[in-house]
Amino acid sequence: xxxxxxxxxxxxxxxxxxxxxxxxxxxxxxxxxxxxxxxxxxxxxxxxxxxxxxxxxxxxxxxxxxxxxxxxxxxxxxxxxxxxxxxxxxxxxxxxxxxxxxxxxxxxxxxxxxxxxxxxxxxxxxxxxxxxxxxxxxxxxxxxxxxxxxxxxxxxxxxxxxxxxxxxxxxxxxxxxxxxxxxxxxxxxxxxxxxxxxxxxxxxxxxxxxxxxxxxxxxxxxxxxxxxxxxxxxxxxxxxxxxxxxxxxxxxxxxxxxxxxxxxxxxxxxxxxxxxxxxxxxxxxx
Amino acid sequence: xxxxxxxxxxxxxxxxxxxxxxxxxxxxxxxxxxxxxxxxxxxxxxxxxxxxxxxxxxxxxxxxxxxxxxxxxxxxxxxxxxxxxxxxxxxxxxxxxxxxxxxxxxxxxxxxxxxxxxxxxxxxxxxxxxxxxxxxxxxxxxxxxxxxxxxxxxxxxxxxxxxxxxxxxxxxxxxxxxxxxxxxxxxxxxxxxxxxxxxxxxxxxxxxxxxxxxxxxxxxxxxxxxxxxxxxxxxxxxxxxxxxxxxxxxxxxxxxxxxxxxxxxxxxxxxxxxxxxxxxxxxxxxxxxxxxxxxxxxxxxxxxxxxxxxxxxxxxxxxxxxxxxxxxxxxxxxxxxxxxxxxxxxxxxxxxxxxxxxxxxxxxxxxxxxxxxxxxxxxxxxxxxxxxxxxxxxxxxxx
Numbered sequence: 001x002x003x004x005x006x007x008x009x010x011x012x013x014x015x016x017x018x019x020x021x022x023x024x025x026x027x028x029x030x031x032x033x034x035x036x037x038x039x040x041x042x043x044x045x046x047x048x049x050x051x052x053x054x055x056x057x058x059x060x061x062x063x064x065x066x067x068x069x070x071x072x073x074x075x076x077x078x079x080x081x082x083x084x085x086x087x088x089x090x091x092x093x094x095x096x097x098x099x100x101x102x103x104x105x106x107x108x109x110x111x112x113x114x115x116x117x118x119x120x121x122x123x124x125x126x127x128x129x130x131x132x133x134x135x136x137x138x139x140x141x142x143x144x145x146x147x148x149x150x151x152x153x154x155x156x157x158x159x160x161x162x163x164x165x166x167x168x169x170x171x172x173x174x175x176x177x178x179x180x181x182x183x184x185x186x187x188x189x190x191x192x193x194x195x196x197x198x199x200x201x202x203x204x205x206x207x208x209x210x211x212x213x214x215x216x217x218x219x220x221x222x223x224x225x226x227x228x229x230x231x232x233x234x235x236x237x238x239x240x241x242x243x244x245x246x247x248x249x250x251x252x253x254x255x256x257x258x259x260x261x262x263x264x265x266x267x268x269x270x271x272x273x274x275x276x277x278x279x280x281x282x283x284x285x286x
Numbered sequence: 287x288x289x290x291x292x293x294x295x296x297x298x299x300x301x302x303x304x305x306x307x308x309x310x311x312x313x314x315x316x317x318x319x320x321x322x323x324x325x326x327x328x329x330x331x332x333x334x335x336x337x338x339x340x341x342x343x344x345x346x347x348x349x350x351x352x353x354x355x356x357x358x359x360x361x362x363x364x365x366x367x368x369x370x371x372x373x374x375x376x377x378x379x380x381x382x383x384x385x386x387x388x389x390x391x392x393x394x395x396x397x398x399x400x401x402x403x404x405x406x407x408x409x410x411x412x413x414x415x416x417x418x419x420x421x422x423x424x425x426x427x428x429x430x431x432x433x434x435x436x437x438x439x440x441x442x443x444x445x446x447x448x449x450x451x452x453x454x455x456x457x458x459x460x461x462x463x464x465x466x467x468x469x470x471x472x473x474x475x476x477x478x479x480x481x482x483x484x485x486x487x488x489x490x491x492x493x494x495x496x497x498x499x500x501x502x503x504x505x506x507x508x509x510x511x512x513x514x515x516x517x518x519x520x521x522x523x524x525x526x527x528x529x530x531x532x533x534x535x536x537x538x539x540x541x542x543x544x545x546x547x548x549x550x551x552x553x554x555x556x557x558x559x560x561x562x563x564x565x566x567x568x569x570x571x572x573x574x575x576x577x578x579x580x581x582x583x584x585x586x587x588x589x590x591x592x593x594x595x596x597x598x599x600x601x602x603x604x605x606x607x608x609x610x611x612x613x614x615x616x617x618x619x620x621x622x623x624x625x626x627x628x629x630x631x632x633x634x635x636x637x638x639x640x641x642x643x644x645x646x647x648x649x650x651x652x653x654x655x656x657x658x659x660x661x662x663x664x665x666x667x668x669x670x671x672x673x674x675x676x677x678x679x680x681x682x683x684x685x
Contacts, residue, residue, distance in 0.1 A: 209528075218493075220496065
């Protein structure tokens with residue numbers, strides 16, 4: 001039973017990070033209508049910036065996280081304005097290729113700038129807690145709480161504010177939204193900013209647990225895709241729940257069956273869900 | 287008039303080609319194809335640094351003299367991103383476009399080496415494969431040499447020391463990459479041969495893993511005395527750190543890919559207590575190695591850690607240069623390969639102590655195993671290759 005709860009806890013921790021990344025990805029998908037493959041490298045960039053702020057400049061972890069989110073939001077907006085907006089009217093394939101191009105530029109840029117070495121984030125909140133045979137560090141609790149808070153704030157923002165409503169409207173029907181007087185360009189810009197900031201937050205949160213290195217984003221982006229396809233492309237609750245499902249499957253499946261087939265399990269669930277519901281858990285048929 | 291110009295043109299072309307020919311004859315090309323970007327970039331760069339340093343030293347000393355002529359070396363390197371298909375196209379590119387044609391190719395991964403072994407004999411090019419995968423020696427290729435010893439031999443030191451510490455139950459957590467899979471298979475055989483018990487076997491894909499807790503929770507639930515690890519140093523160090531968080535008090539046996547000095551950069555010595563692994567080359571108690579470490583740091587910066595990769599490639603580059611002198615040829619790779627056995631060890635450049643080459647192309651050298659106890663490194667223990675090779679030979683990999 002201890003094993004079960006420990007693995008469940010591990011899964012929730014993983015899931016909260018996955019959800020955060022997937023949430024940003026799914027928001028941007030709503031605007032772009034192609035998956036932003038460069039989302040993973042922006043998560044990496046976030047982790048690096050926070051690492052530099054904490055280790056080289058001695059910033060407080062939370063200050064670093066907030067600053068990183070702001071900087072990455074600006075970078076996200078710049079990318080939208082300079083790369084994706086000019087391609088808005090072009091075939092989807094162009095945005096697709098532009099996103100892949102961004103991966104090369106940003107990942108190799110990081111490699112040149114910071115080198116291929118793994119960077120160890122200075123340990124923050126590494127106190128240990130044991131209860132009922134379960135072990136958890138304070139940082140892991142903080143990851144889960146922060147991720148959930150960000151997710152809740154996003155939900156409130158989308159549901160309760162006019163700006164949030166315009167994001168949903170634009171994602172649902174771009175032309176309709178424009179007819180209703182929404183400035184879809186501005187909405188696109190803001191959505192990119194928010195989505196990228198969420199990826200950055202995930203990068204900063206996971207940094208102290210894992211390591212910071214240039215290819216860390218490509219590892220996560222594949223999982224984020226699985227999640228948003230599982231949850232339904234563009235669906236916000238789908239991304240959140242999908243993230244937790246994947247995290248828990250990975251840790252429980254790995255714990256009880258075999259870690260060799262961790263990814264097989266994750267993709268197996270994806271295939272099963274798609275076979276039953278081709279649009280994903282929360283996806284709507286067009 | 288027109289004919290006159292034509293004559294001058296033809297003459298100048300001839301002259302130009304003659305001068306390039308004469309110039310080329312005094313240069314010997316060496317090629318390198320390995321990962322220089324992506325996750326394995328540092329590994330690839332370490333390999334490259336060793337070759338580069340040897341070549342710079344040789345050229346700085348005026349080159350080598352073979353058959354009364356003086357030659358310098360030229361190194362051409364291309365990034366293959368760790369992909370065998372790219373190794374093949376890189377090597378083909380170097381063989382067709384680099385002038386003069388490379389005599390030896392260095393490659394640091396078994397997938398790439400196996401791929402170029404398909405055509406190196408036809409192209410008459412020597413390969414130095416930096417890998418502990420003995421499969422590259424089983425292809426019957428006459429023009430391949432390999433400096434790292436077999437993975438089983440590197441496993442044996444930490445395994446023996448762990449056994450002496452009283453460890454009997456081991457959990458395996460190895461990378462899902464090819465070398466990791468091989469380490470996993472070989473170590474199980476070695477541990478069971480001793481009469482030990484393997485409590486769990488799990489592999490971790492270091493490229494996609496986000497957190498080690500799920501893997502460790504599973505492995506630790508079987509109460510092992512020690513954990514065998516095989517993977518890149520820094521993530522492995524994080525694994526060790528997380529295992530301690532989860533309350534694991536036992537030891538860690540480290541496969542050769544895990545370098546304790548690199549791990550100690552990421553986590554504290556306290557966390558690494560009771561870890562046993564292959565001694566990092568920077569800490570080997572050999573005077574020649576210490577001298578090399580200093581020159582390596584002078585060349586690549588004070589932070590640069592000399593690694594097994596750089597040291598072995600450095601020594602092999604010298605071996606090839608010496609073999610050229612001995613054989614009296616800078617182009618006949620068959621002759622050069624045959625001369626290799628006669629030049630070992632290569633004097634003050636035999637920093638890793640390569641003293642013999644087997645007919646398959648395996649260079650024989652020993653190593654040191656080292657442990658961390660009470661927050662510090664204990665004295666390295668010399669592991670002699672002779673008894674091992676007598677018993678298992680060059681190509682045993684746990685079958």
